[in-house]
Amino acid sequence: xxxxxxxxxxxxxxxxxxxxxxxxxxxxxxxxxxxxxxxxxxxxxxxxxxxxxxxxxxxxxxxxxxxxxxxxxxxxxxxxxxxxxxxxxxxxxxxxxxxxxxxxxxxxxxxxxxxxxxxxxxxxxxxxxxxxxxxxxxxxxxxxxxxxxxxxxxxxxxxxxxxxxxxxxxxxxxxxxxxxxxxxxxxxxxx
Amino acid sequence: xxxxxxxxxxxxxxxxxxxxxxxxxxxxxxxxxxxxxxxxxxxxxxxxxxxxxxxxxxxxxxxxxxxxxxxxxxxxxxxxxxxxxxxxxxxxxxxxxxxxxxxxxxxxxxxxxxxxxxxxxxxxxxxxxxxxxxxxxxxxxxxxxxxxxxxxxxxxxxxxxxxxxxxxxxxxxxxxx
Numbered sequence: 001x002x003x004x005x006x007x008x009x010x011x012x013x014x015x016x017x018x019x020x021x022x023x024x025x026x027x028x029x030x031x032x033x034x035x036x037x038x039x040x041x042x043x044x045x046x047x048x049x050x051x052x053x054x055x056x057x058x059x060x061x062x063x064x065x066x067x068x069x070x071x072x073x074x075x076x077x078x079x080x081x082x083x084x085x086x087x088x089x090x091x092x093x094x095x096x097x098x099x100x101x102x103x104x105x106x107x108x109x110x111x112x113x114x115x116x117x118x119x120x121x122x123x124x125x126x127x128x129x130x131x132x133x134x135x136x137x138x139x140x141x142x143x144x145x146x147x148x149x150x151x152x153x154x155x156x157x158x159x160x161x162x163x164x165x166x167x168x169x170x171x172x173x174x175x176x177x178x179x180x181x182x183x184x185x186x187x188x189x190x191x
Numbered sequence: 192x193x194x195x196x197x198x199x200x201x202x203x204x205x206x207x208x209x210x211x212x213x214x215x216x217x218x219x220x221x222x223x224x225x226x227x228x229x230x231x232x233x234x235x236x237x238x239x240x241x242x243x244x245x246x247x248x249x250x251x252x253x254x255x256x257x258x259x260x261x262x263x264x265x266x267x268x269x270x271x272x273x274x275x276x277x278x279x280x281x282x283x284x285x286x287x288x289x290x291x292x293x294x295x296x297x298x299x300x301x302x303x304x305x306x307x308x309x310x311x312x313x314x315x316x317x318x319x320x321x322x323x324x325x326x327x328x329x330x331x332x333x334x335x336x337x338x339x340x341x342x343x344x345x346x347x348x349x350x351x352x353x354x355x356x357x358x359x360x361x362x363x364x365x366x367x368x
Binding site: 001002005006009010012013014016017020022025026028029030032033034036037038040041042044045046048049050051052053054055056057058060061062063094097098101103106108109111112115116118119125126127128132133136137139140141142144147149150153154157158159160161162164165166167168169171172173175176177179180183184187188190 | 199203204207210212214215217218220225230231232233236237240241246249252257258299303308312316317318319323324326328330332339343344345347350351355358367
């Protein structure tokens, strides 16, 4: 699946660049964007290290286990395959909290930790489990409470009331998350 | 209500950090050692996801800069018309799942062209806030644990994205028209 998307995006892009007579852009992109990717990944290293360090403390102190216990019922409803008190639960919880409050990089670090925990439960290591698909779909449906960057753009553009879209955003994002969860539950049986 | 949310947004990370440290301290964990031990894992993860990031950044860059994206937008416009999505926000609908910074750039354009308080401006703002990037997230999260068969993830994510788009238009029509 990923191969197909990747192929279409690159080969299609190069072909269209040829037609548009701006092939040189491809050269620029290859250099610039690969560099950006590395810079971004290295930038993420610091915040990754911070959260993995903190999670290690929380694991040793038992905080993770008690968090998992408290959030268990809700999580079990959405992720029935995760065993009781498994560390994946708290990593998922903390990723969602970070996402809600717009702490993007912290959320990514905690999300990757959650994926590693989920992978340990996976009997077939190269195939996504239902829990992984569900976790990613919820993540990608956006659960952020305040879209700060959008508010900034609106304020810069001279909006009378930049924050008036927050209510609409919350409703739209709730709709998309619920639809995503339902779609996952329906589709996981078929593939 | 909003100020409360704003304060919580600023406070959430400090609160989480303090909570973890205080709990660890009370339970007599060697917090410094435990932190350093865990932090070491961060580098491994970053190195592991780097190739996936390069792959996806490259594809997104070429697709966007070559003009393929605008062509794709044009091809899709008959479908979006049927769904009642305003033509002006179609580029955003396409870009949102592909690239976060790209989508933010489009929102900036739309807001400056049509006005932040126009219907189009409000729909674009709502859409931006209610969806997430899909391809990047999938590449990095699945890449980190070497999953190849992603099953229904993309399908369900795109359905959820479409729901966000339609919900944004409908809710803005109810609230602002």
